[in-house]
Amino acid sequence: xxxxxxxxxxxxxxxxxxxxxxxxxxxxxxxxxxxxxxxxxxxxxxxxxxxxxxxxxxxxxxxxxxxxxxxxxxxxxxxxxxxxxxxxxxxxxxxxxxxxxxxxxxxxxxxxxxxxxxxxxxxxxxxxxxxxxxxxxxxxxxxxxxxxxxxxxxxxxxxxxxxxxxxxxxxxxxxxxxxxxxxxxxxxxxxxxxxxxxxxxxxxxxxxxxxxxxxxxxxxxxxxxxxxxxxxxxxxxxxxxxxxxxxxxxxxxxx
Amino acid sequence: xxxxxxxxxxxxxxxxxxxxxxxxxxxxxxxxxxxxxxxxxxxxxxxxxxxxxxxxxxxxxxxxxxxxxxxxxxxxxxxxxxxxxxxxxxxxxxxxxxxxxxxxxxxxxxxxxxxxxxxxxxxxxxxxxxxxxxxxxxxxxxxxxxxxxxxxxxxxxxxxxxxxxxxxxxxxxxxxxxxxxxxxxxxxxxxxxxxxxxxxxxxxxxxxxxxxxxxxxxxxxxxxxxxxxxxxxxxxxxxxxxxxxxxxxxxxxxxxxxxxxxxxxxxxxxxxxxxx
Numbered sequence: 004x005x006x007x008x009x010x011x012x013x014x015x016x017x018x019x020x021x022x023x024x025x026x027x028x029x030x031x032x033x034x035x036x037x038x039x040x041x042x043x044x045x046x047x048x049x050x051x052x053x054x055x056x057x058x059x060x061x062x063x064x065x066x067x068x069x070x071x072x073x074x075x076x077x078x079x080x081x082x083x084x085x086x087x088x089x090x091x092x093x094x095x096x097x098x099x100x101x102x103x104x105x106x107x108x109x110x111x112x113x114x115x116x117x118x119x120x121x122x123x124x125x126x127x128x129x130x131x132x133x134x135x136x137x138x139x140x141x142x143x144x145x146x147x148x149x150x151x152x153x154x155x156x157x158x159x160x161x162x163x164x165x166x167x168x169x170x171x172x173x174x175x176x177x178x179x180x181x182x183x184x185x186x187x188x189x190x191x192x193x194x195x196x197x198x199x200x201x202x203x204x205x206x207x208x209x210x211x212x213x214x215x216x217x218x219x220x221x222x223x224x225x226x227x228x229x230x231x232x233x234x235x236x237x238x239x240x241x242x243x244x245x246x247x248x249x250x251x252x253x254x255x256x257x258x
Numbered sequence: 259x260x261x262x263x264x265x266x267x268x269x270x271x272x273x274x275x276x277x278x279x280x281x282x283x284x285x286x287x288x289x290x291x292x293x294x295x296x297x298x299x300x301x302x303x304x305x306x307x308x309x310x311x312x313x314x315x316x317x318x319x320x321x322x323x324x325x326x327x328x329x330x331x332x333x334x335x336x337x338x339x340x341x342x343x344x345x346x347x348x349x350x351x352x353x354x355x356x357x358x359x360x361x362x363x364x365x366x367x368x369x370x371x372x373x374x375x376x377x378x379x380x381x382x383x384x385x386x387x388x389x390x391x392x393x394x395x396x397x398x399x400x401x402x403x404x405x406x407x408x409x410x411x412x413x414x415x416x417x418x419x420x421x422x423x424x425x426x427x428x429x430x431x432x433x434x435x436x437x438x439x440x441x442x443x444x445x446x447x448x449x450x451x452x453x454x455x456x457x458x459x460x461x462x463x464x465x466x467x468x469x470x471x472x473x474x475x476x477x478x479x480x481x482x483x484x485x486x487x488x489x490x491x492x493x494x495x496x497x498x499x500x501x502x503x504x505x506x507x508x509x510x511x512x513x514x515x516x517x518x519x520x521x522x523x524x525x526x527x528x529x530x531x532x533x534x
Contacts, residue, residue, distance in 0.1 A: 128299060139303045141303075162383065168326075169326045171324060172325075173321065177385075181387075182317075182319060186279050190275065190278065190282070192294065193279065193283065193294065197290070202293070204294045207294050209315070226377075234294065247307045247419075248527070249420070250526055
């Protein structure tokens with residue numbers, strides 16, 4: 004059983020792997036979301052600098068780690084060497100808004116002649132992509148994750164309060180907040196990547212979402228930014244086995 | 259007015275968090291150096307095949323308040339305040355991304371994407387973001403722009419590989435824009451033209467002029483970068499938040515120049531794909 008189609012199965016077999024089943028790691032975690040910069044986790048602000056929510060970031064990261072651990076455990080139970088095509092689903096449960104669910108699902112694969120690994124590899128790449136990497140001397144080694152949560156104050160993001168109601172101007176506070184959110188997500192991602200002993204990552208994505216939240220003390224509504232970076236770690240194991248070639252494909256041509 | 263006059267005079271210092279992250283990628287904190295990238299597997303393998311190594315994901319952004327400009331309802335003209343804002347914010351984002359690449363001692367940035375998002379948390383507030391993967395050539399060489407900055411390119415890894423095979427290399431991501439107000443028709447004129455097939459010259463002329471201005475500005479940037487041509491040009495038209503009669507024309511492409519003499523180093527083979 005695999006999570007992808009027939010073509011993916013062919014690639015699995017061609018690389019010397021055999022599918023052993025669908026593996027899943029899921030966790031539902033009750034989590035107190037920050038209630039504004041004077042809320043549950045934050046401190047009262049005295050400057051226009053963005054506020055970081057470190058406890059909330061850590062809670063998000065712990066949830067992710069728990070889901071990954073369960074996915075790896077399930078892969079080990081299946082006798083797999085790795086899980087490919089891992090998809091990540093993250094959602095606040097609609098019926099229980101303080102419960103965050105992380106669900107990781109993928110196809111567990113193994114090489115019949117090789118002894119089990121202490122820790123199976125995880126990859127968000129499809130088996131076709133994994134096969135290309137293998138042929139060029141690279142192998143996926145883990146899924147890395149970084150997260151950030153930042154508050155931007157209302158007055159810092161208001162052109163009126165900044166004295167630029169009618170003119171062009173860069174908004175310093177939200178710009179700094181965005182940069183900080185991306186940097187913190189990338190910083191966490193890099194640490195997660197290092198723990199996989201990767202040489203680097205491919206297919207990484209940095210996503211930012213924003214939500215209005217109270218600034219506290221009757222100071223209006225600010226913004227909470229949540230950054231997330233996910234990607235697949237890769238490590239070099241040898242030289243490329245095949246050269247890169249170019250061809251002209253007639254597929255899709257109407258002429 | 260040309261938007262290029264509104265150049266970034268001084269690049270702000272990178273945030274402390276960004277510098278820490280970039281140094282960690284280089285491995286200066288005693289850790290093993292490692293790269294991050296948003297390249298697909300195909301792009302990653304092809305860029306590696308060109309002897310470039312990815313160094314890290316680089317990002318620049320700017321939250322910008324776009325000013326207000328009032329024009330007569332019946333006049334077709336460029337909205338220069340908006341043109342300047344849209345150009346300057348993109349330039350700030352690009353400059354910050356280049357500064358990050360410089361910090362990594364990169365030769366260039368590939369797969370650059372420029373995105374704009376308008377937020378509901380402030381009127382006329384938009385985020386301009388530039389993101390790409392910084393790369394360095396393993397054998398050195400002069401890959402930087404004439405101004406000594408890392409080259410930038412919005413080509414995919416596949417197009418980048420193909421371009422290098424032809425003896426050309428990217429120099430810089432070049433862009434030009436124009437926000438234009440297209441005049442409304444007067445009521446009597448609109449009524450007299452109702453139910454008939456006919457060209458509307460003022461609309462045609464306005465759109466033509468705006469497109470030409472954007473293209474001309476992009477070409478000007480390419481000349482400044484001492485390029486021989488521009489490939490992969492896209493002209494994007496968007497109203498953003500200004501209603502139907504104010505349109506931004508944005509031209510963007512990768513300026514290229516020849517880096518070695520001779521023809522393509524690889525002749526493609528013809529293959530018939532049996533997929534339907």
